[in-house]
Amino acid sequence: MYDYSKDPEFPPESIYPLDWDFDTSPQTWRLYSRAKREQWDEDQIDWAKLEEIASGLERKQRLGVAYWWCVLATFDNAAPVFGYAMVKSHERHIPTAYRSFISTITFDENRHCMVCGRASQCMFKGFPRGFKPQDELERKAARNVLWTWYNGARYWNAYKEAYNKYTFDVLLTSFMMGEAAATTIFSEMGDGAKIPQFKQVFRQISLDETRHYAFTHVLLQDNLPKMDESRKMMVTKQIRAGFIFLSLIMYRPPKDFWKLPHDYEEVHFKMEDLARDAGLGVPSLEEKEKAWREAVLRVGAAVSKYGVKFPEIPELGISGEEVEGVSEEDVIPVF
Ligand SMILES: [Fe+2]
Numbered sequence: 001m002y003d004y005s006k007d008p009e010f011p012p013e014s015i016y017p018l019d020w021d022f023d024t025s026p027q028t029w030r031l032y033s034r035a036k037r038e039q040w041d042e043d044q045i046d047w048a049k050l051e052e053i054a055s056g057l058e059r060k061q062r063l064g065v066a067y068w069w070c071v072l073a074t075f076d077n078a079a080p081v082f083g084y085a086m087v088k089s090h091e092r093h094i095p096t097a098y099r100s101f102i103s104t105i106t107f108d109e110n111r112h113c114m115v116c117g118r119a120s121q122c123m124f125k126g127f128p129r130g131f132k133p134q135d136e137l138e139r140k141a142a143r144n145v146l147w148t149w150y151n152g153a154r155y156w157n158a159y160k161e162a163y164n165k166y167t168f169d170v171l172l173t174s175f176m177m178g179e180a181a182a183t184t185i186f187s188e189m190g191d192g193a194k195i196p197q198f199k200q201v202f203r204q205i206s207l208d209e210t211r212h213y214a215f216t217h218v219l220l221q222d223n224l225p226k227m228d229e230s231r232k233m234m235v236t237k238q239i240r241a242g243f244i245f246l247s248l249i250m251y252r253p254p255k256d257f258w259k260l261p262h263d264y265e266e267v268h269f270k271m272e273d274l275a276r277d278a279g280l281g282v283p284s285l286e287e288k289e290k291a292w293r294e295a296v297l298r299v300g301a302a303v304s305k306y307g308v309k310f311p312e313i314p315e316l317g318i319s320g321e322e323v324e325g326v327s328e329e330d331v332i333p334v335f
């Protein structure tokens with residue numbers, strides 16, 4: 001049944017045959033080297049000292065900080081997101097440099113999520129699923145986290161589905177909004193945090209996110225000039241989707257996509273106030289709005305060089321191409 005006189009025919013979407021291409025995308029190869037040099041170890045953070053600091057805070061402040069890290073973890077639970085991208089990138093035989101760099105992001109994101117876990121559990125062991133709330137606010141804080149994660153679960157389904165819907169170039173360019181958000185938030189928090197261990201992790205994570213963001217620029221340069229108008233329009237839509245998804249942590253959740261209890265935001269801001277008082281470095285709503293607008297405009301400037309229209313972002317008073325009907329299935333950005 002096999003004709004061994006010929007070379008084998010490989011099944012579609014297979015990680016075989018192997019190919020090693022060291023010539024495509026030298027910029028990505030440089031980022032890959034940098035990723036290996038810039039690795040750091042979250043075990044080197046003095047978590048015991050952080051626990052000691054936590055013991056000097058009020059219960060509500062500790063909860064506020066734990067709450068923030070748990071909400072952030074919705075977005076930093078990105079090791080599976082990039083792990084999935086890594087599998088798909090091998091199956092679709094995209095350049096070796098891209099695949100290699102995506103493997104480093106997978107590792108980075110696992111570390112970020114471990115930081116979320118270590119930080120939240122140092123502050124309040126068992127939050128949100130294994131603690132006893134003492135009042136309504138505490139109960140609602142845990143509820144908020146679980147509903148944020150629930151939306152993360154909706155995102156995860158849409159994300160996996162997106163690989164059947166979009167071409168890889170569109171998927172990859174849609175990563176930009178998330179990475180722009182990530183670099184922004186971590187550099188802001190690194191400046192604002194008063195607790196040394198938090199300052200340290202924010203600066204370290206920011207270093208990783210700067211690399212991820214740089215990669216998305218390379219992806220734009222490599223892919224956008226080859227795209228036709230309809231694909232470019234998909235990129236526009238994905239920028240809007242990225243804005244919607246990431247606004248929860250960057251600013252405030254927009255009406256689209258998010259399914260949240262009616263008093264979610266009220267509770268969210270209360271918990272953020274507590275976290276800020278404790279020294280976490282959470283920016284105020286005005287500071288967030290300013291930073292998010294700047295990040296969004298930076299993405300706009302980057303894509304417009306290649307003739308990609310920027311979506312209208314009424315939430316930030318940014319005019320642009322009207323994008324209607326960004327629904328659950330469209331949300332595929334990564335952090
Ligand atoms: Fe991250």
Ligand SMILES: [Fe+2]
Pocket residue numbers: 179182208209212334335
């Ligand atoms: Fe990232």
